[in-house]
Amino acid sequence: MQDANRSGPIGLHNLSLDFTSRGAAPSPVLRDISLDIPPRSIIGLVGESGSGKSTVALALMGLLAPNARVRGGQIMLRDRKIECSDSAALADLWGHEFAMIFQDPTASLNPVFSIRAHLHEVLRRCDPQANHAERQTRAVAALAAFGFDRPEARVRNHVHELSGGMRQRVVIAMALLARPSLLIADEPTTAQDVNVEAQMCAMKSAVRSC
Ligand SMILES: Nc1ncnc2c1ncn2[C@@H]1O[C@H](COP(=O)(O)OP(=O)(O)OP(=O)(O)O)[C@@H](O)[C@H]1O
Ligand SMILES: [Mg+2]
Numbered sequence: 001m002q003d004a005n006r007s008g009p010i011g012l013h014n015l016s017l018d019f020t021s022r023g024a025a026p027s028p029v030l031r032d033i034s035l036d037i038p039p040r041s042i043i044g045l046v047g048e049s050g051s052g053k054s055t056v057a058l059a060l061m062g063l064l065a066p067n068a069r070v071r072g073g074q075i076m077l078r079d080r081k082i083e084c085s086d087s088a089a090l091a092d093l094w095g096h097e098f099a100m101i102f103q104d105p106t107a108s109l110n111p112v113f114s115i116r117a118h119l120h121e122v123l124r125r126c127d128p129q130a131n132h133a134e135r136q137t138r139a140v141a142a143l144a145a146f147g148f149d150r151p152e153a154r155v156r157n158h159v160h161e162l163s164g165g166m167r168q169r170v171v172i173a174m175a176l177l178a179r180p181s182l183l184i185a186d187e188p189t190t191a192q193d194v195n196v197e198a199q200m201c202a203m204k205s206a207v208r209s210c
């Protein structure tokens with residue numbers, strides 16, 4: 001999904017990559033994959049299990065496993081061209097340009113820190129001008145928008161005090177607080193029950209308000 005505020009197309013051009021494993025020939029996983037993501041659009045990547053959908057997403061984020069070998073491919077971010085092999089340049093885009101929601105929210109949250117610390121960290125990185133009080137207001141508002149009762153109290157919780165659905169809502173709120181130009185969601189509701197899945201699908205207004 002692309003943010004309207006930073007309009008301009010995002011493109012992936014001719015991504016090819018292999019995975020290597022010791023003692024075996026490299027296994028080609030993606031060949032000449034190209035995608036165009038117009039402004040204000042939502043696109044879905046469909047394919048059978050193992051066809052490489054998550055690998056495309058991870059390549060866009062520069063988060064490929066160490067045994068991935070990028071053979072070629074560029075990302076066009078508006079008028080900027082970035083090589084898919086340049087994971088450092090892609091890491092610089094995390095949060096404010098590209099954000100990703102994974103299947104398992106627990107892997108995206110640090111058990112040592114409160115929910116407030118997670119939300120404030122996003123705001124510190126993506127909106128450095130905001131002071132502590134502004135960060136707190138936006139953090140609480142984001143939890144409220146994502147259906148948390150008593151959000152002022154909830155921000156003090158740690159990960160183990162939240163249900164799986166609540167954790168995933170925190171992760172989505174974190175991703176949206178950064179106001180990315182592209183949000184990648186890799187089966188974010190697969191690990192949730194049907195009720196939570198339905199709640200998340202009904203949260204379009206929360207998405208707009210963050
Ligand atoms: N680090 C890795 N090393 C070796 N092979 C890998 C690695 N990561 C993924 N693969 C292989 O790459 C292929 C594509 O995997 P990927 O996870 O992208 O598929 P997918 O389309 O997302 O599947 P699903 O719908 O099941 O999530 C699979 O054959 C997978 O086994
Ligand atoms: Mg996948």
